[in-house]
Amino acid sequence: MERKSKKIWKNWALFFVLSLCCSVLFSITRVNPAQAVAKQTQVSLTGTNAQWFFTDAGGGAPQGGWTNAGVGWSRTINNEMVYYQNLQLRWLIDAMPGATDAPSGHDMQVIVWFKHDGLTTPAGQHPRLLWVDNDNLNACAGTPCTISNYTPDTNTITIYFDLDMGSLPSTGWINPYSQYSTDTFMILSNNQNNNAPYTIGVDRIQITYWTTDDTATIQNGLEQVNNSVNEVNDFLRDDTPPNADTNNLPSVGLLPAGPLDSLLGLPLTLMTNISTALGGSCTGLNVPLPYVNKNLPIPCFDSIFYSGDFAPLATIIGGSASAIILYYWLKHLYKKVDRAISMETTDEDTWGVL
């Protein structure tokens, strides 16, 4: 009886522990929607997804219609100061999932890249577009926006929009070709070409917005991965013939230098340098001194000790040392030649003889 009750208790204890484990696991793996954090995501728009046109250029000539980003507007007006105003932009985004208001700062950032080709400027000036500041820059067709950061070097302007992002649909098309246009953009080109044709226009648009949807972030990541894969594929498919630049390699022989003989010939180069140094003349050193920006010349020993008053002493010392060296070397040479002539050597000899 006691044994049976123990068994039941054991089963209940096991059930309790298992339930506890399951509940813990469930609470860990459960998705908590309240933890969604807004992140910024970027969309780059080119071609038909971003369009533009100027309604007034110079003397009031309209451009004539929307033009795709990347396509320049051909002009031949010859004015020193040709200005373009009433620039309108519109763009197409296929989806802005989870678009939300920014936790701080602006809701949406739009960067517009301008392009030009064929503009000529006076000597000393780079061909570029100029941005003319005026009082109406913030009037973006009734949409609250701020324009800042016109960068002449890159020909970009940055527009910040403060929209009610929550009212926009989170999926699907967002007002195809949504027009947040303005009638206050003005581009001034300091052009001095003589009726030579040139082009001007918008190159591309980049939109950055806030989203609570991870899909957009994942899509951006996937796009980056795809770009990396394409780069690798392009590299692998590159069939440009290899071209080794062997002109700068030092030659150790009479033939043109190659990669392997340059490496394997390093000992030969070392021995050649040593022999040249032994038989050649010395050049003094110039050691740059810190803080004073001057060089300290260090003359060779030849000019200090081995010539002039010290020459006889150096000759006596050097001659004695040379005599000792020569004596021992000649003994070694005699032995070597003697063994070679007497056929006493074996294959293990370092220098190798008959």
Next chain:
Amino acid sequence: MIGQLLSGLFNLIMTLAGTILQIILLPLNALFNGVFPDLTTWINNVVSGFNSILSGLPYAISIIPPIIRSTILIILTTELALMLILRSTKLTAKLWKIIQKIKIW
């Protein structure tokens, strides 16, 4: 004068040895140029670094008195010439033995 003469002789022997090395490595060089076209840049860096290390060598050697320098040069040149003569004689003897074994007549 005698130093420069010996140095020139030494360099001539080295150049001949380098040329023999180049002739042996001709096909391998072509293979490396085809398979690793960018390798030569790195080899060039290594060789340039090696040469820059050796740039102070003439000054260091100039510390040795001129008579001893000439003596060392004589020893080096003679040893190198001996080594080449003995080695080439040994190789020629081996080659001759191989040729003797070939009996095509």
